[in-house]
Amino acid sequence: MKKLFLCCLIISGLASGLLAQNRTYYDIPLNRADATFNYPKIGMGKAHFSFWGILKAGSGNMILDLNNIKHLKYLPNLDSLVKAIKPNLQPMLDSFKNDAFNRRIDYLTGGLLPQIRVVNHDKAPQQFVIKDGVMNELKTTQDTIRIKAFIQVSKEDASLYYDTRYNASNKPEMQPFFLTLVLNNASDLYSLPENSLQNCISRLYQELGPDYVATTSPKAGYSASFNMATGKMFSPGKVKWIKNPGQVPELVPNIYAGMQFAKGVFVPSFSAGIRYTLANKTYSTNRFYAMWEPHFFFRQDLLNNVITERNDFLTLRFIQMNKKHTPFDFVGNFSIGYLISRKGNWFEPNTYKVGITGVRSGWLQLEPEFFFHGFFKGVSPSIKLTIHYE
Numbered sequence: 001m002k003k004l005f006l007c008c009l010i011i012s013g014l015a016s017g018l019l020a021q022n023r024t025y026y027d028i029p030l031n032r033a034d035a036t037f038n039y040p041k042i043g044m045g046k047a048h049f050s051f052w053g054i055l056k057a058g059s060g061n062m063i064l065d066l067n068n069i070k071h072l073k074y075l076p077n078l079d080s081l082v083k084a085i086k087p088n089l090q091p092m093l094d095s096f097k098n099d100a101f102n103r104r105i106d107y108l109t110g111g112l113l114p115q116i117r118v119v120n121h122d123k124a125p126q127q128f129v130i131k132d133g134v135m136n137e138l139k140t141t142q143d144t145i146r147i148k149a150f151i152q153v154s155k156e157d158a159s160l161y162y163d164t165r166y167n168a169s170n171k172p173e174m175q176p177f178f179l180t181l182v183l184n185n186a187s188d189l190y191s192l193p194e195n196s197l198q199n200c201i202s203r204l205y206q207e208l209g210p211d212y213v214a215t216t217s218p219k220a221g222y223s224a225s226f227n228m229a230t231g232k233m234f235s236p237g238k239v240k241w242i243k244n245p246g247q248v249p250e251l252v253p254n255i256y257a258g259m260q261f262a263k264g265v266f267v268p269s270f271s272a273g274i275r276y277t278l279a280n281k282t283y284s285t286n287r288f289y290a291m292w293e294p295h296f297f298f299r300q301d302l303l304n305n306v307i308t309e310r311n312d313f314l315t316l317r318f319i320q321m322n323k324k325h326t327p328f329d330f331v332g333n334f335s336i337g338y339l340i341s342r343k344g345n346w347f348e349p350n351t352y353k354v355g356i357t358g359v360r361s362g363w364l365q366l367e368p369e370f371f372f373h374g375f376f377k378g379v380s381p382s383i384k385l386t387i388h389y390e
């Protein structure tokens with residue numbers, strides 16, 4: 001009995017040790033340097049925005065990390081912030097110009113004195129190029145300048161999970177934000193065009209609209225990426241997807257209208273049902289539909305009166321899109337429908353219809369459809385234009 005009890009104690013101790021190895025990076029204790037320069041860690045903030053091509057040549061990226069979206073309205077002028085720290089970095093950056101090492105420079109402002117940490121990746125593999133018989137170092141990786149600064153926010157906008165032990169002030173209203181510049185060489189900091197950083201914030205506000213920050217939830221995650229050379233947001237595909245990026249499911253009512261040439265006549269149709277969206281909102285969108293689709297056929301009787309004959313299909317549809325394309329481009333599409341209500345002699349009993357890959361631009365989709373009954377009997381091809389209301 002004692003041996004069994006001792007064995008249980010040993011096993012429980014091993015289990016505790018194993019659990020300690022599986023702690024997330026959120027709760028692993030920080031060393032002093034990381035607590036000073038790198039807290040909150042990347043990924044802990046609720047709002048993350050990146051801006052590509054901030055230099056005139058189209059290179060250079062800016063990344064903005066906030067504890068929550070509400071802090072966006074408290075940001076200082078970012079160009080003025082960088083201008084204020086340039087004199088402190090200049091002697092160091094001048095000495096880095098002529099080597100090919102990759103570096104990360106952390107700059108802390110907001111305390112009693114500015115603090116700087118340099119992480120040299122000089123042990124990484126080196127690259128060389130030979131020109132005119134002379135071997136020269138070749139730099140293929142970029143440098144990172146990460147600025148940690150503090151803003152004073154209202155009590156209701158403070159992030160409660162933020163640990164003030166690592167703060168420049170013990171007041172919870174003093175919240176950090178990170179401004180990261182990814183440059184070909186750290187000395188490119190002095191080549192930033194005037195107002196280039198603040199233009200990024202203006203472009204973000206332009207996309208969000210004037211009331212977005214005031215009305216949206218600080219508990220959600222937010223992410224977007226912009227190409228500042230073209231001035232366009234390239235990820236996600238819609239403004240509404242800036243909130244809660246990633247794999248976000250959505251189940252909503254759905255309608256769309258169509259017109260197709262089938263059975264030798266033009267046939268209008270209408271569809272109503274539900275749509276389930278599983279969107280990786282950075283790259284692609286998968287949509288699943290369950291729809292009731294009435295098709296309207298028109299003919300004249302012996303007295304030349306127009307008679308409408310409605311044939312209803314129950315349709316399941318799958319569409320995969322990378323983004324909205326202009327002009328028309330291919331879109332992954334497959335649908336199968338079954339005739340559930342029949343009027344007139346347009347279709348045989350037990351008729352099916354199948355739609356396959358088509359082309360799409362915005363809300364317009366053009367696709368081939370095939371009607372048949374039984375085991376692919378009486379196949380009748382058609383072409384369908386659909387207007388999706390999304």
